[in-house]
């Protein structure tokens with residue numbers, strides 16, 4: 001199996017303080033991987049690193065030759081400025097920037113693609129609504145429509161099913177399955193263990209560092225989950241990033 005992502009002893013953080021550290025491992029092309037862990041475990045930080053928003057403090061992330069524009073990143077809805085004056089249509093249309101460029105005009109073909117993406121997520125008729133008027137579930141559907149348009153090889157979804165109803169979850173999960181069936185690599189940060197067990201073959205359990213990574217049934221054990229909680233509680237948020245060449249045991 002070819003690797004789509006290789007984490008090489010990567011540390012990511014803010015203001016030189018690590019939030020995720022010493023992550024090693026690889027994600028195969030076409031994998032469907034759940035990333036789970038307690039609040040503050042570093043899931044969003046890891047995804048910001050994958051999306052190129054955050055540069056590693058140490059180590060590296062190899063994306064198997066993918067350009068940053070081949071990655072579709074769905075942030076947590078809390079990270080979206082809902083007061084920004086943009087319509088649903090125009091917001092979803094930003095998913096085409098890879099193809100059209102930032103200043104590219106929007107022809108009929110592009111407008112049709114946006115309309116189809118909105119229809120696919122059940123947002124027909126919402127085109128002219130301002131994003132600030134959407135409910136949580138509609139907002140999530142809109143974000144999925146943008147990912148659809150991006151047509152990316154690597155899809156990174158940060159808590160895509162958070163605070164949405166069962167019908168919306170089921171509709172959006174069907175899109176995730178479709179992306180997986182199309183051979184795209186999909187990573188999703190999730191809190192719902194039942195949803196993970198039922199739909200994600202592989203899981204990374206994170207608690208600032210990796211606790212377990214592999215087949216979901218083997219990762220989601222009571223012992224591993226307890227260990228993740230313990231590691232998160234014990235983590236010192238003010239610690240400085242380790243410098244790898246200061247740690248002979250790791251370098252050996």
Ligand SMILES: Nc1ncnc2c1ncn2[C@@H]1O[C@H](COP(=O)(O)OP(=O)(O)OP(=O)(O)O)[C@@H](O)[C@H]1O
Pocket residue numbers: 014019037038039040041042043044045046237
């Ligand atoms: N922009 C930021 N600036 C400084 N620290 C941050 C920032 N974003 C996250 N952190 C810190 O990094 C650590 C990891 O947070 P992160 O949001 O990655 O965790 P998470 O696993 O996604 O949590 P949750 O499940 O609550 O969303 C936390 O201690 C958090 O306070």
